[in-house]
Amino acid sequence: MIAQRTYFILPHCLLIAAVAAPTIKIARAQTSSESTAIRSPNVVLILADDLGWSDLGCYGGDLVETPNLDRLAADSLRFTQAYAMSVCTPSRATLMTGRHAARLKMTIWSEGSLKGPSNRKLLQADALHDLPLQEITLAEQLKAEGYLTAAIGKWHLGDAGHFPEAQGFDINIGGNHWGAPQTFWWPYRGDQRYGGEFRYVPHMEFGKPGEYLTDRLTDEALQVIDKAGEQPFFLYLAHYAPHTPIEAKSEDVEYFRAKQRPEHHHQNPIYAAMLKNLDENIGRVIAHLKRKGIYEETILIFTSDNGGFIGNDRDQAEPVTSNAPLRSGKGSLYEGGIRVPMIIRWPMQTQPGSVCHQPVMLTDLLPTLTGLNSVADDNQETTGLDGTDLKPLLSQPERTWERTLFFHYPHYYPTTSPVSAVRFADWKLLEFHEDSSLELYDLARDPSESKNLADQYPQRAAQMLDELQRWRRQVDAAMPRPNPAYSSQKP
Numbered sequence: 001m002i003a004q005r006t007y008f009i010l011p012h013c014l015l016i017a018a019v020a021a022p023t024i025k026i027a028r029a030q031t032s033s034e035s036t037a038i039r040s041p042n043v044v045l046i047l048a049d050d051l052g053w054s055d056l057g058c059y060g061g062d063l064v065e066t067p068n069l070d071r072l073a074a075d076s077l078r079f080t081q082a083y084a085m086s087v088c089t090p091s092r093a094t095l096m097t098g099r100h101a102a103r104l105k106m107t108i109w110s111e112g113s114l115k116g117p118s119n120r121k122l123l124q125a126d127a128l129h130d131l132p133l134q135e136i137t138l139a140e141q142l143k144a145e146g147y148l149t150a151a152i153g154k155w156h157l158g159d160a161g162h163f164p165e166a167q168g169f170d171i172n173i174g175g176n177h178w179g180a181p182q183t184f185w186w187p188y189r190g191d192q193r194y195g196g197e198f199r200y201v202p203h204m205e206f207g208k209p210g211e212y213l214t215d216r217l218t219d220e221a222l223q224v225i226d227k228a229g230e231q232p233f234f235l236y237l238a239h240y241a242p243h244t245p246i247e248a249k250s251e252d253v254e255y256f257r258a259k260q261r262p263e264h265h266h267q268n269p270i271y272a273a274m275l276k277n278l279d280e281n282i283g284r285v286i287a288h289l290k291r292k293g294i295y296e297e298t299i300l301i302f303t304s305d306n307g308g309f310i311g312n313d314r315d316q317a318e319p320v321t322s323n324a325p326l327r328s329g330k331g332s333l334y335e336g337g338i339r340v341p342m343i344i345r346w347p348m349q350t351q352p353g354s355v356c357h358q359p360v361m362l363t364d365l366l367p368t369l370t371g372l373n374s375v376a377d378d379n380q381e382t383t384g385l386d387g388t389d390l391k392p393l394l395s396q397p398e399r400t401w402e403r404t405l406f407f408h409y410p411h412y413y414p415t416t417s418p419v420s421a422v423r424f425a426d427w428k429l430l431e432f433h434e435d436s437s438l439e440l441y442d443l444a445r446d447p448s449e450s451k452n453l454a455d456q457y458p459q460r461a462a463q464m465l466d467e468l469q470r471w472r473r474q475v476d477a478a479m480p481r482p483n484p485a486y487s488s489q490k491p
């Protein structure tokens with residue numbers, strides 16, 4: 001039972017009441033002759049992997065073409081300042097639990113938790129490989145509310161004992177320990193991007209040559225929708241695309257090669273082709289919901305797990321993507337690493353074409369979808385959640401919204417050294433742990449984080465640093481340690 005596994009300090013009776021408390025209900029015509037019943041809306045949460053903030057057409061993408069997502073945005077609420085963690089596993093753990101990656105001790109991708117670089121100034125902080133079973137996931141919450149729960153695609157939250165089936169999902173297709181497939185082509189294994197046969201996508205034994213993973217996962221998702229019947233369903237469709245390996249259908253690649261111009265800030269035609277396919281598949285999900293007559297009974301959320309990857313994939317001439325005008329990319333706590341697209345369509349709540357500029361985070365989705373009252377900062381200690389219920393923003397995206405966001409990445413990545421960050425209003429402070437250096441930016445005037453104002457506003461920087469350090473103590477954030485074997489004389 002959930003109550004036995006909870007970490008909440010709330011009395012169990014209150015917790016059960018909270019879990020069972022209905023969220024927003026949607027009137028629905030029953031097939032029976034009686035009349036109209038109220039039931040929970042379906043939830044379709046589509047998570048793209050490594051999709052950058054400016055990749056989609058509706059977020060300023062230029063080479064790419066994403067007509068289905070652009071139409072969805074025009075029919076939904078689009079967030080311009082939604083945040084994830086800077087790499088895969090921390091974001092997914094955060095999304096699943098409503099709890100910050102630093103609090104969960106899941107600050108790096110699963111494989112990376114096992115060993116960090118030994119030749120850098122700092123040794124990376126300790127991090128968990130598996131999402132602990134006692135954490136209460138979004139799937140467990142919704143299952144307790146009567147939902148059919150299905151995870152289709154990437155999981156990346158631990159080994160076999162911690163797969164989606166162990167975390168509240170009735171169905172898992174395609175999810176396991178790994179963060180990326182060997183290849184997007186069936187049978188999704190072999191000697192490809194990551195080498196070795198042992199990495200695979202589960203439950204994909206039956207397929208046919210030429211089958212492409214994003215198409216196949218969507219096929220599986222549509223079957224889950226059909227299987228649900230009259231039961232409300234939670235479909236967590238976590239596409240592996242557009243993470244590396246960057247692979248796409250040749251006709252699409254040729255199309256974008258021909259379209260490419262030097263003035264585009266996106267320059268990788270294979271990535272653009274991969275996004276075109278992802279977009280088409282999201283169009284398929286929407287069309288299927290409409291065809292079944294349940295689109296207006298379904299909450300649809302689309303987002304990404306971290307910023308776009310700005311390195312190169314294998315021998316590809318162009319970097320995978322660019323997050324311009326934002327600085328840097330995946331791994332970094334500059335905006336390009338953590339700011340992501342987010343689109344929410346919530347029937348009878350969101351207005352078509354509405355835009356929200358308030359800062360929000362993946363932690364917020366669990367309290368928004370479950371009706372668990374979390375968080376105001378002052379009651380966080382009683383709920384254990386770090387997320388905030390976004391429902392007030394859905395119909396009033398311009399409302400006053402004071403929010404402090406924290407980030408913690410005590411590890412190395414090609415884009416960063418160990419770093420923490422805090423954002424309040426338009427101000428953002430980064431603390432780099434190798435040398436305790438500070439960077440302060442005014443995101444309203446300088447969204448590209450090009451002018452460090454720490455020396456100009458020392459008092460503000462000190463206040464924000466104090467808040468950041470207090471938060472780290474509060475969540476008991478793991479810190480990197482000095483590396484005794486490190487010598488600055490080494491090459």
Ligand SMILES: [Ca+2]
Binds near residue numbers: 243
């Ligand atoms: Ca990712």
